[in-house]
Amino acid sequence: MAQSSNSNTSGGRSGVVDRVFAILDCFTSETPKLNLTQLASRSGLPISTTSRILNDLARHDVVERMRDGTYSIGMHLMELAQLARPLLSIRESASPCLDDLNRATGMHVQLAVLDGPTVAIIDRRDGRQKLPIYYHIGDSMPPIPTAVGRLLLAFDSPKLISEVVDNDDFIWPTFDTPRPSITDIHRELTTIRKQRFAIFQPEGAPVHSVAAPITDRMGTVIAAVGIVASADFKLPERVIDLVKSTAVAISRRLAAPPAQRSLPPWEEANAPAQ
Incomplete structure (x- = not known):
């Protein structure tokens, strides 16, 4: 985790969350154990505030207080982190393939998953051309004006498709590009499901994109590369x-x-040392 300092020490829910993460962000692979004074200094918080938050975190097993008085990340936080393993597995498996695609095309490459009604970018590679692309890894985007978004939406549930499309209030980025109708989008999603890839190249748009589905062992679409x-x-x-x-x-x-x-x-592993 990167170290951070927090200037927002005022009350309120967002202030509390900021202070908690100011402390948690102090732990790194190089400094997995820190004492109260070190945590207060690195987080920029008063010792009394740091101590109070640490007591609360320790009660929920988010941090663990060691016998020597230092603190480390607790088991509860580690258990919560396991929930991110599927995304980490996708990103880890995809990484060399993204590199190959980036080298072969010289184009901007993105890896995305559907996060409710939005698209989350979980990895990317920059291309040789300067493009008007302003998102970062971890950012969310609307699904309709992107190839990865349309592809992921096409393979999701009819309920989500209806939620995103049928109210006709989906985000469309620019007036320079004609806004598609609900009928147009449903027709396009049907085509994507049949051909198993998406091409997004609307008239007047500054960029065009292509995406294809990534599946799990059961053949379910879980991500998209584009x-x-x-x-x-x-x-x-x-x-x-x-x-x-x-x-x-x-x-x-x-x-x-x-x-x-x-x-x-087992016998060899548990044999007494000579």
């Missing part, structure tokens, strides 16, 4: 094929069984 290119660049069939093959490669990596740990026989 490329974004300048609208001045016509997307050749070769690029579309590369995006599709990258999605297949990532899906295969996710479906591969985890590497087995090689352990010595």
